[in-house]
Amino acid sequence: MLRPPGPLTWHLARTATPAAWEVPSVGSASRASSRTAVGQHVSRVSAALRSLLASGLALLLRSPLRRRKLEIQYSRPSCAPSASYAYSVLAFYLVHPVKAPQEEALQHKAWCRSRGLLGRVWVSSRGLNVQISGKTEDCERYADFVARRFRTCRGPLVCKIDPVPEPAFPRLRVKAKQLVSLHPELAEQVDMTDRGEDLEPEEWRRKLQGLSMGEPGKVLDVRNDYEWDLGHFAHAERPSTEQLRAMTAESMGLQSEDQETPLYMYCTGGIRCEFMGAALRQRGFKKVYKLKGGIQHYGNTVGAEEWKGRLFVFDRRNSISVGPEGRAEPQWCSTCGSRVAEEFWNCGNMDCNRCMVTCRECLRSLDGVCCKGCMRAARRLPATWRGMNGGLNNMQAHFAYGMIYSQPYIAK
Numbered sequence: 001m002l003r004p005p006g007p008l009t010w011h012l013a014r015t016a017t018p019a020a021w022e023v024p025s026v027g028s029a030s031r032a033s034s035r036t037a038v039g040q041h042v043s044r045v046s047a048a049l050r051s052l053l054a055s056g057l058a059l060l061l062r063s064p065l066r067r068r069k070l071e072i073q074y075s076r077p078s079c080a081p082s083a084s085y086a087y088s089v090l091a092f093y094l095v096h097p098v099k100a101p102q103e104e105a106l107q108h109k110a111w112c113r114s115r116g117l118l119g120r121v122w123v124s125s126r127g128l129n130v131q132i133s134g135k136t137e138d139c140e141r142y143a144d145f146v147a148r149r150f151r152t153c154r155g156p157l158v159c160k161i162d163p164v165p166e167p168a169f170p171r172l173r174v175k176a177k178q179l180v181s182l183h184p185e186l187a188e189q190v191d192m193t194d195r196g197e198d199l200e201p202e203e204w205r206r207k208l209q210g211l212s213m214g215e216p217g218k219v220l221d222v223r224n225d226y227e228w229d230l231g232h233f234a235h236a237e238r239p240s241t242e243q244l245r246a247m248t249a250e251s252m253g254l255q256s257e258d259q260e261t262p263l264y265m266y267c268t269g270g271i272r273c274e275f276m277g278a279a280l281r282q283r284g285f286k287k288v289y290k291l292k293g294g295i296q297h298y299g300n301t302v303g304a305e306e307w308k309g310r311l312f313v314f315d316r317r318n319s320i321s322v323g324p325e326g327r328a329e330p331q332w333c334s335t336c337g338s339r340v341a342e343e344f345w346n347c348g349n350m351d352c353n354r355c356m357v358t359c360r361e362c363l364r365s366l367d368g369v370c371c372k373g374c375m376r377a378a379r380r381l382p383a384t385w386r387g388m389n390g391g392l393n394n395m396q397a398h399f400a401y402g403m404i405y406s407q408p409y410i411a412k
């Protein structure tokens with residue numbers, strides 16, 4: 001007796017030999033109706049299979065493994081000082097497992113050397129932190145190099161790129177080392193897969209405005225205290241610890257009842273918040289928000305709104321403006337309180353080395369140190385390094401232990 005075969009063989013059989021089983025026979029009415037039902041069933045199944053295949057293929061094409069490189073999102077100053085500058089400072093980071101940090105670092109070192117890039121590249125098992133400087137096209141090529149190596153990373157790679165008249169670093173340092181040092185109490189068992197939520201600069205601005213209207217939340221400056229002195233967001237209190245690695249939940253004024261409080265944290269480029277965010281999440285703080293791309297990206301995207309002063313940077317520029325130059329509310333000198341302070345200095349007493357944001361007049365009257373006591377100290381930096389002649393500030397002097405610049409950096 002002729003019986004309709006199973007769905008798949010039936011489909012093949014029908015196309016191959018339709019006559020073989022479509023021969024009408026006595027009492028075939030019920031068989032014909034069952035054939036129609038089977039036919040409908042089969043076409044449904046094959047349609048489902050086809051769509052499954054198509055979506056699978058689309059997924060495969062979009063999968064990180066197939067991707068040629070990680071997407072790059074460039075963040076540039078809205079008012080570039082000059083488009084004619086041939087050099088740039090490039091800053092970005094990646095949070096992604098690195099199997100062999102030492103070997104990875106060697107690859108980056110070789111690449112940067114071959115293009116004459118200067119600056120620092122830190123590689124750890126948890127990712128990458130980069131601040132480099134060189135010819136603009138070489139900076140972009142380096143970002144491409146990284147985007148190809150880390151194509152399976154979740155993107156995009158936010159690259160802050162600022163045009164500068166000359167390289168902003170004196171040498172190249174590429175090392176396998178810890179990316180961010182937290183207090184041992186916070187650094188324990190940090191799970192980098194749970195770091196809190198990113199806020200786009202515009203969302204961040206709205207949240208800060210919400211705080212002004214009385215919405216609940218705390219703004220946390222996840223930087224060193226002297227960075228806050230040079231400039232900070234409205235609502236952010238000055239860190240009570242001198243350095244990030246001394247910061248604890250307690251020092252940030254967080255108590256157990258803050259576990260439900262929205263915490264808005266920010267830092268220069270974003271990486272310090274990634275680690276601090278993870279640490280706080282693991283300590284039970286539920287609403288952790290991080291400013292995506294850091295202050296720099298905020299300035300490039302939103303501008304100076306809600307920001308006061310300038311932004312401290314770890315290169316020879318010392319500080320940069322957030323948003324267009326001169327738009328942010330100024331920061332006053334921490335010594336006299338009456339003049340604008342736009343630079344940061346280390347106390348010229350090498351045994352003190354305190355970071356301070358002081359106007360040049362105050363610096364001169366204190367002979368390049370932080371206080372009367374330090375004026376009498378035995379081990380003081382040479383006068384030029386104390387910022388007394390030629391305007392070589394101490395951040396630059398700091399770099400100058402290995403190299404003295406012939407020209408002070410003047411932002412044009």
Ligand SMILES: [Zn+2]
Binds near residue numbers: 334360
């Ligand atoms: Zn002053």
Ligand SMILES: [Zn+2]
Binds near residue numbers: 354
């Ligand atoms: Zn001092």
